[in-house]
Amino acid sequence: MYTLVIIDDEIDQLEGLSQYFPWEKIGFSVVGAFGDGRAALAYCKNHPIDVVLTDIRMPFISGLDLIKELSEEETVPLFCIMSAYNDFTYAKKAIYFGVQDYLLKPASFEEIETAFVKIRKILDGNTIEVTASGEQNKDNPLINQALAIIAKRTNTCSLQNIAEELGINLCYLSRLFKEKTGQNFQEYLVSMKMQQAQQMLSGKIEYKNKEIAQSLGYQDTQNFCRTFRKAFGSSPQQYRKEHGIQ
Numbered sequence: 001m002y003t004l005v006i007i008d009d010e011i012d013q014l015e016g017l018s019q020y021f022p023w024e025k026i027g028f029s030v031v032g033a034f035g036d037g038r039a040a041l042a043y044c045k046n047h048p049i050d051v052v053l054t055d056i057r058m059p060f061i062s063g064l065d066l067i068k069e070l071s072e073e074e075t076v077p078l079f080c081i082m083s084a085y086n087d088f089t090y091a092k093k094a095i096y097f098g099v100q101d102y103l104l105k106p107a108s109f110e111e112i113e114t115a116f117v118k119i120r121k122i123l124d125g126n127t128i129e130v131t132a133s134g135e136q137n138k139d140n141p142l143i144n145q146a147l148a149i150i151a152k153r154t155n156t157c158s159l160q161n162i163a164e165e166l167g168i169n170l171c172y173l174s175r176l177f178k179e180k181t182g183q184n185f186q187e188y189l190v191s192m193k194m195q196q197a198q199q200m201l202s203g204k205i206e207y208k209n210k211e212i213a214q215s216l217g218y219q220d221t222q223n224f225c226r227t228f229r230k231a232f233g234s235s236p237q238q239y240r241k242e243h244g245i246q
Contacts (some may be wrong), residue, residue, distance in 0.1 A: 001029040037061035155217035205221035
């Protein structure tokens with residue numbers, strides 16, 4: 001079981017999430033439920049936590065500030081936001097801090113389950129479960145760590161800073177990544193960015209192309225659109241229309 005802390009200043013929401021959602025069925029155990037960010041921050045700094053699910057607007061300290069502080073700790077949990085605020089500024093900051101998902105209230109059972117199944121896979125080190133040759137990567141801890149870093153910081157990571165973080169040679173990591181995943185680092189990173197773009201286009205928040213591009217680390221919106229078209233065979237606008245997204 002992975003440990004989960006839930007933070008929300010709406011008491012009914014907090015009780016519903018912490019007591020009635022079937023977390024254990026998807027691999028999580030709620031070890032703390034807090035109505036304000038300050039108490040949650042103190043707890044998380046003194047206990048090993050795998051995932052934090054937090055609101056944004058809360059007493060004493062906001063969810064984003066809490067995430068920022070915890071991101072500076074030696075051991076950083078994964079984060080998921082659940083907020084009523086449909087605001088790109090919040091979403092952009094969340095992505096910058098490596099938040100795994102941004103759910104809008106009221107989030108459905110299916111939305112929460114989907115988000116946390118994805119988070120569990122990241123914690124399992126199974127972001128890529130099978131290589132091109134069909135072999136699993138479970139016996140390659142370096143690659144699993146690299147994949148987890150990419151999943152956390154898709155918009156800002158590079159092969160260089162991952163190699164430095166893992167304390168290994170850049171060229172060695174590049175060769176190992178290709179050998180064990182069947183893709184070079186840049187191919188995999190782009191595929192992850194396109195998956196996130198697809199999720200943003202399909203979600204409840206209506207993002208502009210420029211906003212999606214910036215959140216994924218693209219300085220040039222046209223470059224993002226070209227990459228998206230290459231990945232999915234249509235532009236972001238066409239993708240919305242084809243999937244009935246208004």
